[in-house]
Structures are given as C-alpha cells and as structure tokens.
Amino acid sequence: MRFVGAALAAGALLLATPTVAAAPQDAVPWVKAGPTVPLSIRAHGKVLRFQVEQALTPAEQEQGLMFRKSMPATHGMIFPMSPPRPQTFWMKNTYIGLDIIFIGADRRILQVSANAVPLSEAIVGCDGQVAAVLELNAGAAKKMGIKAGDKVSW
Secondary structure (H helix, E strand, C coil), rough: EEEEECCHHHHHHHHHHHCCCCHHHHCCCCCEEEEEEEEEEEEEEEEEEEEEEEEHHHHHHHHHHCCCCCCCCCCCEEEEEEEEEEEEEEEECHHHCCCEEEEECEEEEEEEEEECCCCCCCCEEEEEEEEEEEEEEEEEEHHHCCCCEEEECC
C-alpha cells in the first residue's frame, strides 16, 4: 500500500518521486516482510490477535505492502502517525486486497474501509484525526466483526 498522506499537497512530492514499476515480489529483493509486533483488537467481547509490521519511517510508510503477493491471515501492517491528522491511502502497486482501518488517538477504530481494490489509485481516506492506520487482508474486518469503536492495542 502506498501511503498517500494527509494533504494532496504531499502529492506533488509523490509525483516528483520516481515511480517503481510493478514487479513480482520475488523479483524485487528489497520487498520483504519486516519484524512484527503483537497487536490486539477488542471486538464484541473477544480479543483478536495479530502480528503486524510497523511502518515507522516515511520510506516504510510509502512502501507499505506494495508488491506483496500474499499475507498470512493473522498478519498486517500498522502505520503510526504523530501528530494525529486526516489520512489517505491508495493501492498503487499493491497486489493483495486490504481492509484499511483508521484508528484515533484514543486507539479506538474511527472507520473501516473494507476491501480496498488491488492496484487501484482511488483515494481511501478518513477525515477524522487519525493516529494510526492498520492494514489487514481484505474481508478480515467483516469476518472477525471488527468495527468502528473497537479498541486497538500494540
């Protein structure tokens, strides 16, 4: 997933950045999963557990899950943001469908954008003050009952 940014003014920077051509994961040596941390979501009285990669630097956030061909069912990626702000993403060069989950400063889910379309350049965003974004495999939120108001910890 390519991290688009809070304002489209950041789009000028993205346009100035050389575009990486779509390539299979095994053909791009720098595309590999990083270390993971535990993440849990309290949803409908249950605790759902995941292992997530952290996208901490601007480069990691821009790279996101681009070029990956698959992701284990209980894995994902978290994009912490400081300070919290409105946030947008797109699916350019992202081969797997994703649920994009926007999290507020209180670590409660603000919005679930389900089933983001692979390779789409359509903007997926949240106008609220977003402190983190969690990406899970498409359909995971519906299957597990994850919704706005659920509490996220990592």
